[in-house]
Amino acid sequence: MEQVFSHFKQLAFEQSYPAIQERRRVLKQLKKMLLKHEQSIIEAIDKDFSYREPFETQIAEIFPSIKAIQHAYNNITSWIQPEKRKVSIWFKPASASVMFQPLGVVGIIVPWNYPLYLAIGPIVAAIAAGNRVMVKMSEFTPSFSQLFAELCDKYIAKGWISVVNGDAEVAANFAALPFDHILFTGSTDIGKKVMAAASKNLTPVTLELGGKSPTIIDEGYPLEKAVEKLLFGKLLNSGQTCLAPDYLFVHQSHQEEFVNTCKSVANRLYPDWKRSNYTAMINNKQWERHQALLDDAKEKGADFVPLFCNSETTGRKQPPHIVLGATDDMLIMQQEIFGPSLPVFFFDSFDEIIKSIKQRPRPLALYLLSNDKNHFHRLMTETHSGGVTVNDTILHVSQENLPFGGIGPSGMGHYHGVEGFKTFSHAKSIFKQSRFASSKLIYPPYGKLSKLLYRLMRGR
Template identity: 60%
Template sequence: MNLETELQDLKQQYAKEPFPALKQRLKNLDKLASLLKDSEGELTQAINDDFSYRSPLETELAEIYPSLKSISNTKKQLSDWMAPEKRSVSIWFRPAKASVMYQPKGVVGIIVPWNYPLYLALGPLIGAIAAGNRVMLKMSEFTPKFSQRFAELCHQYLGKDWVRVVNGGPEVGEAFSKLPFDHMLFTGSSRVGRAVMRAASDNLTPVTLELGGKSPTIIDQSFPLKTAVERLLFGKLLNAGQTCLAPDYIFVHKDQVEDFKRLASLITQGFYPNWKEQDYTALASEKQFDRYQNLLEDAKTKGAEVLPLLYTTEAVGRKLPPVLLFNTTEDMLVREEEIFGPMLPVVEYTEHEAVIEYINSHPRPLALYLFSDNKKVTTDYMLRTISGGVTLNDTILHVSQEELPFGGVGASGMGHYHGEEGFKTFSKAKSIFKQSRFAGTKLMYPPQTKLSKFLLGLMKK
């Protein structure tokens, strides 16, 4: 497959219809919904095969449902999003008119990761299609069965006039990122994200980066501990921790650490009574499995205390039972790198001030999670820390809200998508000023007169 030829073909299709009508865009979204509904079973199975085991419930909850919900929400609001926005005009330029028109950018490139290969392909694809663009997607080589079948289905349902899906290893990804797209969205690691941005810069391609980082969680001492631990572990252990938004480390008040240990064990055992056979997801590849084991071994070697939450640390295939880590130090890899697995360092604290200072001394995270009903505590964290997004009194659920923009900040990414923000990301906001037949600006034409000088003085006030 020649990537440049694929891109040029899509650019030619865009040139034939540079502003698709609402009816066409809705038709494309309906085709995506049909793809999902008709193929849910086989796509779920393909992801399961690639992971060696992926909980079917998690695929339905975290990939199928939000994709369908995104399509439904987009269809309901697309007409309003497409309508030109009227803007006010200064009194000195009236009765002229001003507006903003949202125009398709052209061909959008999307680089899809392996951890949620369906949702993280469809999420940006929905926004790009709704905005009227053609799209090229590069799927992950770490989900080969899913990636191949998804490519076939996209071409079958949407057609190659609208979408082209390519597969291949790192060399294909590198070549893909160098193509002169009209916009590119990348989801993945910060290391690869930097390389994508460097490659895109040669073409001045605007880039949206959805990266990750170490998202902190804080449990305020006054918040019900059992509720906090349940919600924390649901978010952390979804997809076995292989979520860019997963809580990466947690601050627990020093007086609650022992209760936290007890509750974490009980709740995890209740969540996954048969984890070896069902419900609990495996790490997606041997590469991820080996990386996780290296992080854990590094922590143990440097003195971390390991608390198994399912009685053992022994893997079953690529299923790794969750653990808590205590007494971790800054020189451990688990405190430096995003974990991306079912391991959670616990950090004791006494005062929120020290927690805020710690968070602010590290790269800005993709998410922050705070369990607190104390208004002052909540306000302090909201005003004094910066993160891509926040869920209060739960974890990860802000990503499921279609009316909220999703994106990182600093090392955790740049730009936003989802809902209207996604539509705008993949659109060019074109400013339009329409002069009236009778325009007062003529009074400012040279040469300067006493009247124009007097008017200019008024205008400056």
């Protein structure tokens, strides 16, 4: 790993500004790799999860990965152009611009829940910016991680992407390398360790973490439509999504029909959940962690409503539950759930929601299902979250023209699209003096003309 890093540093030293054609060639090969091996990717991820619904891999991993590659391929020519900036009247006719220069060698640490998309997304941004990339894959997806390493080695020209596999010790050593930038996606606790390791090298970091993302179903919004959108976001990948709705506010006017609507919609969306259509928990550790949250809540008085008609567990498939009566002393309201359980609170006043969200750590996402413009305005101006989807869930992550990232405990920094390009670039300020410069008027020795000019520059 250290040898690869040294080799990449040398390549970045020798070729500090790779041509657009080279960057686009790598992007083109990445796309070709995914299209040619779609089925192999689906099968490897399925094996790691024990069951991953194939269409979820296609729509949540392969499709957005290809879309991200194509977006960068189409736009890199405009992104790479220096941005012209205005010059103060006192320094005209000089010119100013910002040039985007590759950082050098970028490290990317990939989680297990979306191992393809959360590798490709940052890789695309880093390559578009002209960097060499080292990628540490998750040890919890061994089949896919090995396949991804083999495919990159086969399809990508040497010296651009190196895939590293190994356990937590390898990951710690990886984070300790003096990269020019590290992007980590994962839990807040591990993110703190990555940031601590990076700080020893003064390596800047982008942290894509998680947190407890709130969802609101407002009074007047059609309930069945709201529940469909809610359960799509919540049960995708069996809730193992950093953007999944984590807890829900429902207007009390919907209280009587809400649970029955959830049951009806859940069984319609997942009619054969035991055999297909519904993804399993990634491993026994995650299954047991999620079960511990449920056991703790039950011991402390919460009520559980199973959503599937047949709610007996099958292997690592965890059927979804609505959790009623959750309180802040329960682990399920203290930790990111990362599974198919959803605490639900019934509200009367929108002020209650604002207060509750503001009292909690700032989340990665917020979802509002509402036609009330005043409620939308209040949430946007009075609360903080990494991103927002209105009248749906999780879909803001799929917009390449929107920056993606968290705030506070849910992360720092952004990527996707041009923001990703800029994250992995150094914005170099360039001031170019004109041959007719007037700056010599402020050179010493300082006489009456200099002092007059200062008074004009200073103004009143």
